[in-house]
Amino acid sequence: MTVAAARSRTAAGHAALAAAVEEARLRRTDLVVLHVIEGLTTEAGDEAAVHAEVAGELAGLEVGDLSWTLRTTAGGRDTAGSLVDLAVEVDAEMLVVGTRRRSPVGKLLLGSVVQRVLLDSPVPVMVVKPAV
Structure with a gap:
């Protein structure tokens, strides 16, 4: 089993990655970084x-000997x-996602990827x- 991190190019995405690294180390398991590329297709250059x-990012988190892989898909x-x-x-035995603060109106009017993942x-x- 693995710990999966939903990674994005945001502060929330970085927080998810950092928390997933900690969780994978605690569980003594591998880390799989999930990244959804916007659009209908992915190119090899996108994944690279x-x-x-x-x-x-992981180098800055001092992951040590933690084994990790990347999985991408077109979203x-x-x-x-x-x-x-x-x-x-x-x-995955656990999925770690990051979120940002949203106003009450924003919560009502805008759908949330995190909310959908939770549900x-x-x-x-x-x-x-x-x-x-």
């Missing part, structure tokens, strides 16, 4: 660029569904916020 970004319009599908595919995921989900 994301891999380099993730490697840089289309359903980022939440893509994340849940990837978590199931990698047999749809068959695996436990840990939600983290970036430090203020």
Whole structure:
């Protein structure tokens, strides 16, 4: 089994990655970084660029000998569904996602990827916020 991190190029995404590293170390398991590429298709260059970004972020987190892999997919319009599908595919024992503060009106009017993941995921989900 693995710990999966929903990674994005945001402070919330970085917080999710950092929390997932800690959780994987505690559980003595591997880390799978999930990244949904916007659009309907993914290119090999897209995945290589994301891999380099993730490697840089992980280097700053001092992961030591923690084994990690990257899984990417094209999200289309359903980022939440893509994340849940990837978590199931990698047999994750936990999915870690980051969130940001939203106003009450924002919560009402704008759908939330995190909310959809929480409702749809068959695996436990840990939600983290970036430090203020």
